[in-house]
Amino acid sequence: MFLSVCVPHENLFNSIAVDIVTQNITRSYDFLPQDRVKYYQIFDHGHVVHVIVMSKQLIVAGIELGGTGCKVGISNEKGEIEERFTIETITPDKTLTLLYNWLSEKQKQYNFKALGIASFGPIDLHQNSDTYGYITQTPKPHWQYTNVVGAFKKLNIPIAFDTDVNAPAMTETRLAGGRITTVVYITIGTGVGIGVCVNGRSIHGLLHPEGGHLKCLKFPGDNYEGNCPFHQSCVEGLINSKAIADRLQIEPSKLSTVPDDNPIWNLQAYYLAQLCAAIVCLISAEKIFIGGGLAKRTVLFTLVRKHVQQILNNYIQAPEIIDHIDEYIVPSSLGEDIGVISAFDLAQEVLKKE
Ligand SMILES: [Zn+2]
Known part of the structure; x- marks a missing residue:
């Protein structure tokens, strides 16, 4: 059983009481939280109860800027989505103006303190660069060298910017409450992105991880040659939604109608598993999350796990891979909300640095 307990900032170092009620009997437990987010276990009648303690959060705004659609939301004090707005990703001017206008209107009502933007990439994350806050060399038409952060400057609040995969990787570690700190988040849809969080920090480095292009x-x-304009048959070029749809000679929008037993999903899993196995070997991730439009298909997870075990061939002697791979390669527990909530987390991080 998982419990989430939310306390005000000022009460962070006071004792927290948790009541567990089963069959109308209440049992109370007290403990002292030791940090902003903390994970505890309570042993209740022989059962482990996982408790995540978090401080009440300031109200922030978050944008998930995706290649196909954009979601923008305002948080509440628990970091949940209080209000949201979704649009299709069209041209940069129209998309960013629609998002700005919505936020500008909501700012009067909610007075949010910061904005987090989790964007598709590649993006420039170097604060001292002339193109910081831009989407850079994307294959997406019209979006090359778009100033994303600049479009929201008039809100006059701190803005945090990261990839739409790094941000979810960070959020998954927060949700784990310290149990795991090195995770990878993969998204598969119009492109294949990977976000890496190592020891609780997202990896930027030269640019940011671009494992989809392995x-x-x-x-x-x-016999499909791949459609990546840079590498042709990289993982993204072989398994993005257009690549899968091209092999089936259908439109990408029709992929959801393809049955689970179509062999195309095993082929997709074969390529995705090569990326996952590389992640295991290179990053030693404690968990791999997969999201994005194509990850809505549950059978894909079963197939990817099988291929990963075959590729690694018992070399990585970790119970997570050998015995519990069902819990190792998983969808996000937040489902499709992970994008906007991870943007909220970016905003909370920038407020901590202010
Ligand atoms: Zn590529």
């Missing part, structure tokens, strides 16, 4: 071994008999 080259990989072709599936036996797969």
